[in-house]
Amino acid sequence: MTPFGGVSEENVRKHPTDIKEDRGCCDLQERMNDDGALIIDGPTGKFCASGFRLAYGGAASSIGGGLGSAASQECARKAGAFVIQVSPDGAIKLFAGGAAPVQLKHDTSLLPPQIRKRYPVSLKPCSRRGGDDYFFGREAPLEQLLQWVGGDGPKGEGGGGLGPVGEKGTGRGGLPTEAPTLEPFILISGIGGVGKSQLAAEVLHRCEIPRTKIWINASSPERLQRELAELWEDFREAGIPVRSRKELRRWLEGNKKWLMVVDNLEDPELLWNFVPRSHKCLVMITTRDDSSSMFPPPKLLKLDILERPSAESLLQTLGRQKDEEGSARLAEALGCLPLALVMASSLVAEKKGLLSFSVLADRVAAE
Template identity: 60%
Template sequence: MEVPEGLRHLFNEISLAWHATALRALDIAKKYAETGNAGSRQGTRLVVCNADEFLLANSAEPDDHLQSAPEGAGGEEKEEKGKGQRLTKYGGVEEGNIRKFPKDIKTEEGTKTLNERMNDDGALIIDGLSGEFRASGFRLKYGGDASSIGGGLGAASSEECAKRARAFVLAVSHDGAIKLFAGQAKPVLWKGDTEVQPLKLRQRYPPSLKVGGDNFFGRSGPLDELLGWVRGGVRGGGPSGSKREEREGAEAESPPFIRISGIGGVGKSQLAAEMLHRCDVPRTKIWLGASSREHLHGEVQEVCNLFRSAGVPMDGCRDLCEWLETNSHWILVVDNLEDPELLWEFVPRNHTCTVVITSRDDARTMRPPPREVKLDTLQLPDAQTLLQTLAREPNDASGSEKLARALGCLPLGLVMASSLVLEKRGTLTFSDLAETVSAERGEVRDFLQKRGEIQKWTEYQLSVISLWRQQRQFLCEGGLSRAATLMECLSFADHRQISIETCETVGSLSLSAQLFVATAFCVPDRVVN
């Protein structure tokens, strides 16, 4: 990491060997100023110094001028005298707050240990050379001079400490301002006051889902209901940690669990993704696929990687569960969950936020019981609009009605059909495809009856199999027989997940997204990224 241009005069005051530690401390302070710790930000001070010299016991009489209030908190506290206290030339600390086995803050473990103490009263002492977090709750000595950069006793004692110990001191106020001090250099207001903002992670929806566009049809009612529940209240307090104004009735409170249920292909995952994308309240947004235990654990590792990239040490279900339990501004979507018991491997039962589950099975009992959203097929006008928009056939109202009725207004079938009509534009119409689907339904029904699987399918889901056959035929006609063969092979592959990279190795296909969805629907549960 390079020293920021505006801070070079501060870094010139400390040893070059301390720069890596000071830059890491600055990065940690910035994240704390933005997100706080466990939804709260009390204020803190980080002192990067020669920790051996800074913590060296002083044989002189106890000094009454020791300051413990965080920056911006105001007030002054005298050091308690008695056993267990160590007094140094720079202040005082309880012996129990001096770490016997300190960790380097430049490591994930050291960062995690430091973050756990950020809301503690008193300063946190870090050795500049080794990066080791040596002590917490250190009460800095304060001689009475005001800070040259403004602020309360926290800023004043921080500036005095920097001068006397030739230390690099970072003071973060409870309202998110960051003041930096080093030796005799002019202090810097590095960051102004801010509200605590939740951690932002890169969103990782399944590749078959497209969110944020204009092609979301027929689900405005369920979407508004979901957003209303999520926005209804902050059960753990507002973004800055304060309690929100109380509202009458239980509906004002965000429910801890919401379940979106419905038959396969009805649009559960799409609705959940659109809700997560449009949620405008400050939340850390997390998406996990959960079609099996193995799939879920792989997804958790991917999310842990995102957290680590954002500076939060995390490795596995236990760490994720701990983070969800100690933070109060997040929303989690668990997609395709058929076994509710898997939840408790990574979700705390008594969390303070919202978990949204998608599942085909709404009969499984959950404790606590979730708020329910049950999806049915689309209304005919919405189904027609979807077909005409995606297939770019805005004037074929009659044909779109025939096809929508033939497909039972099932969203997955509508998306597949519109893609096929678009690809064969000029040679295939809505009416043509409707006739083919209807004519093949009996054949498909007989096929599944012989296999003993007819009970797994609704009448209109049978149409998806017909569409799958039409897409295979289209691939063969276009000279892409290898892709068609791959579709057939995948039908016998691991039914829990199919790698999108595997499909992409066949070649670039304009039908790829719909093809993957169709393949995953017919036999496998889903396609994974």
């Protein structure tokens, strides 16, 4: 056996080919003739036990899921394959030629408790219908975070991420793609408005591994107390007997399938009032402070402003104007800060052609 299944290592084709392209489809059909079957890893979309790996950078499956579902549906459509996908939560999806894909019922008792989503909505809101992705310029940090969380890089929607990692042990943006290991604490730092909270929210939305997903705003002791009170209510509705910080700590210590985001944490000492220092899952923290004085020390990810091309794409897409010169000027005037770019593009879109990027850039420069 090899990491790719029951084939010899030297027979594995190292360079992926997109299965949407003719060459990728031919490779797929040739290998099916050789082996007679395909095994596709549901969370990652990797083809196993069939002697090859193919890339897939298309839209999500019509019935949702990560990259594995999307790749399975494409294989069935282009190569006439019969594909069975089994997800970590026990869900089974069938893809057969040109027939509509089917998702079978699964045992929900295998899932960890699910509570109310109190985190920001995903910027790929129509993911399960193959919609656009408005999360601009953050593919590399998103991929890295999903690996740290315990996935295998972004995998499209419904929970995974954005696409395949690169060759020679690097992912998008040159980030390392070492074997995923569970990190107990991750610290996302950066200036205000750089997109820390949205990045953390996207990880919750796109993480395909079944988890109880918890979001807590800890910007002040008062806000934290309100958030915890709401969390007790969410837990009560899910049948979890948690009514205090001590009981929350005990529940976190005794469970292995949860993922928590503590947003806007300015005082690290507040964390230990409700989170155990030793646990088996993950706490992701967003903060403006990157001094990393926490113990145990967290994994660090510092978020910077957007690169110019991504900032311009954001403005043109959300502002609904294909003005390259004007968007370049406005992006520079706003310092490529994501929050400012989103607000500016929303204003331009609301004016419906009565306000251009260039005019808004002049106003910003004059202030």
